[in-house]
C-alpha cells in the first residue's frame with residue numbers, strides 16, 4: 001500500500017510525500033524492491049499558493065487528495081516545474097484541470113513544449129531564466145538552471161528568505177526512508193547506499209553535470225540550510241553531507257581497498273575461476289564485494305552500479321557465448337561503461353569452450369570508457385592445475401599494481 005505524508009519543512013513550506021512501495025521497476029528498468037518516494041512541495045504565503053512539482057501520474061488521485069487536505073485546489077496560483085520526468089510532472093494535468101487552469105506554470109523554457117507533447121495541455125506558462133529572482137507575495141524565489149540533473153530542463157528553486165533549496169532529482173535517492181528528515185544518523189547511514197545506487201543508475205550518465213552544477217551552486221554564494229529533493233530524505237541537520245556524497249560519486253572517487261567482483265556463470269566454470277580469484281584477494285587482506293548472475297541468483301544492475309561507483313578496482317568474469325559476451329554480462333558491462341566511465345583498474349577472467357572472444361570484447365568496451373584494463377585471463381573449460389596457478393599468480397600481480 002502506498003502511503004501519503006504531509007509535513008511542514010518550514011513555517012509555510014509543506015512537503016507532500018508519497019511512499020511508493022508498489023513500484024517494482026523504476027523507469028521500467030531498475031529493480032527497486034526498496035521503493036521510492038515522490039516529494040512535492042507547497043509554499044503558502046498570506047495571499048498566494050505555490051506548488052512545486054507533483055507525483056507520478058498513476059498517483060494523481062492520491063496527490064489531489066493530499067493537496068486538498070492543505071489548500072483548496074482552486075487557490076493554487078503557481079506551479080513550478082523542476083523536472084518534467086513523469087514521476088514528478090504526472091499529476092500536473094489533473095491539478096490544472098481541477099484548478100480550472102487558473103495557475104500559471106513556471107519552468108525552464110523547454111517545459112512548455114514538454115507539457116504539450118507529454119500531456120497535450122497548454123497552460124499559462126512563464127519561462128524562467130537562469131538566476132532569475134521572482135518576488136511572490138513578499139517571498140523571494142531564485143531559480144537556478146541545473147541542466148542534466150536529470151534532464152535538460154531541470155531547475156532548482158532557492159527560497160531566499162528561508163535558505164531552502166528545492167533540488168529536484170539532485171540529492172535524492174531510492175528507498176522509503178522511515179523519517180522525513182536527516183535528523184537521525186542511523187536513518188541517514190541506511191539511506192546513503194540507496195542514494196548512491198540512485199546516482200549511479202539514474203544520473204550516472206550525466207555525472208560531469210553533477211560536478212558542474214554543484215560547483216555552480218557553490219559559486220552563487222548562497223547559504224543552504226535545507227535541501228528538499230524530489231526523492232527521499234529532506235536534509236536539514238547536515239545538508240552538506242549529501243552534497244559531498246554526490247560530488248564524490250559523480251567523480252567515481254574510490255573507497256580505498258574496495259574491490260568489486262562481478263561475474264556470470266552458466267555451469268560453474270567461471271564461478272570456479274572467480275572463487276580462486278576471491279580466495280587470493282581475501283588472503284591478501286581484501287574483502288571483495290561480489291555480485292553475480294547465475295542459474296540461481298541475479299543481483300540487480302542498479303545495486304551493482306552503486307557498488308561500482310566507489311570501487312577502487314573491478315574484477316569482471318564472463319564466458320564467451322555465441323561468439324560474443326554472455327548476453328546479460330554484455331548488458332552489465334555496457335551499463336558500467338555508460339554510467340560509471342572512469343579510470344578504475346580492471347582484471348578480466350573469461351572462459352570459453354572452443355574459441356575465446358568475451359574477454360577481449362569486455363576489455364574493448366571498458367577501455368573505450370576509460371577503464372584501465374590491467375589483464376585478461378582467458379581459460380578453456382574448468383580452471384584447474386596450471387590454470388588455477390595462472391589465475392592466482394595474475395591476481396597477485398593485479399594486487400601489486402593496485403598497491404603500487
Ligand code: FEO
Nearest residue numbers: 083085087150169
Ligand atoms: Fe525523479 Fe528524473 O525523475
